[in-house]
Amino acid sequence: MTKIFIDPGHGGTDPGAVGNGMQEKNLTLQISSRIRDILLNEYEGISVLMSRTGDQTTSLTQRTDAANNWGADFYLSIHVNAGGGTGYEDYIFPGLGAPTTTYQNLIHEEVLKQVDYRDRGKKQANLHVLRESNMPAVLTENGFIDNTSDAAKLKQSSFIEQIARGHVNGLVRSFGLVRKNLAGPLYRVQIGAFTVSTNADQLAAQAEEKGFDTYISYRDGYYKVQIGAFANRENADQLAGKAIEAGFEAIVIQE
Ligand SMILES: [Zn+2]
Known part of the structure; x- marks a missing residue:
């Protein structure tokens, strides 16, 4: 059983970044929920826990405690950027090697295969969820909510689906996930x-x-x-x- 912890950034009283009529907390939940559903529907031997499944206020410590107590194999934190840029980037804790770098490489590659975002690179940062999680962790920033072009994409559910699919494909390669045998009526x-x-x-x-x-x-x-x-x-x-x-x-x- 591969245990994937999915962390939709922000929530509740913390909207995260805002722009173009959207709030980051809603986008992160949409993307995360789709990643969860695709994994559970299409792959075998997988267990998913989310840091929140609704619009709850959840502290950073609550998030990493939940993943650590559950004994997750991987921590995936989903965010949307702001601040005047455009495109996709992801983060791991500074100085880490494999397997965390491998997971970052694969998720990075697979997300950018699915979406027409500018590649802002594979980055490192000393962020709470990357530092305090006891398992390999990657945080992704899926476009800029305050950029008109990125925001127009993020408003389309088909684009959210592609972002989610890219993350799933990265996880499939990272953990060797096996597709369910969907032959025969179910x-x-x-x-x-x-x-x-x-x-x-x-x-x-x-x-x-x-x-x-x-x-x-x-x-x-x-x-x-x-x-x-x-x-x-x-x-x-x-x-x-x-x-x-x-x-x-x-x-x-x-x-
Ligand atoms: Zn964020």
């Missing part, structure tokens, strides 16, 4: 579908509280809250029955 047990990801997160949290293993799959414009996937229809029906008993509107869908 019966998924679903308890809700939403156009707004925070609503999906809320329902997922309720289901987790009642002991269900939830994950969120993004398909056809919906964040689908699912609690299991089976090759066997009867197993899916059985789990759906349990969820209905627990008060959820569970259905079985074939994908």
Whole structure:
């Protein structure tokens, strides 16, 4: 099991950078949530924990404590830049060697394959999340919110998707992640579908509280809250029955 900790920068009372009608905290959450969903939907043997899944105020210490206590294999912090530049850059803690430099190289290369951002280079900085995390850590700055051209791109969900896909591809190469075998019908047990990801997160949290293993799959414009996937229809029906008993509107869908 590869444990990836994803840290959407800022949140709650800290909006991060602002510009062109956007707030960094919302962009970082969108990008991070998509990275999580793609990893969980498409790759095997992967576990993801996020420092926040909604608009919570979360201190830097809370973030690194969460990753350290969980025993993450990798810490990925997602940010959006400001201050008058343009393009993409990423950071590791100064002076580190492999494997951290390898992960930075791969993520850097794969993100820039997906997006038409200027390459601002692979950088080093003594930042809290890079310094206080006990595992290899990379922080990415995904364009400038105060640059008109970067901001226009960041407003498109297809561009957010490409940024997320670039990070995923970098992680796949870094950790040798294996694609799920999606051959044959799969019966998924679903308890809700939403156009707004925070609503999906809320329902997922309720289901987790009642002991269900939830994950969120993004398909056809919906964040689908699912609690299991089976090759066997009867197993899916059985789990759906349990969820209905627990008060959820569970259905079985074939994908
Ligand atoms: Zn930031």
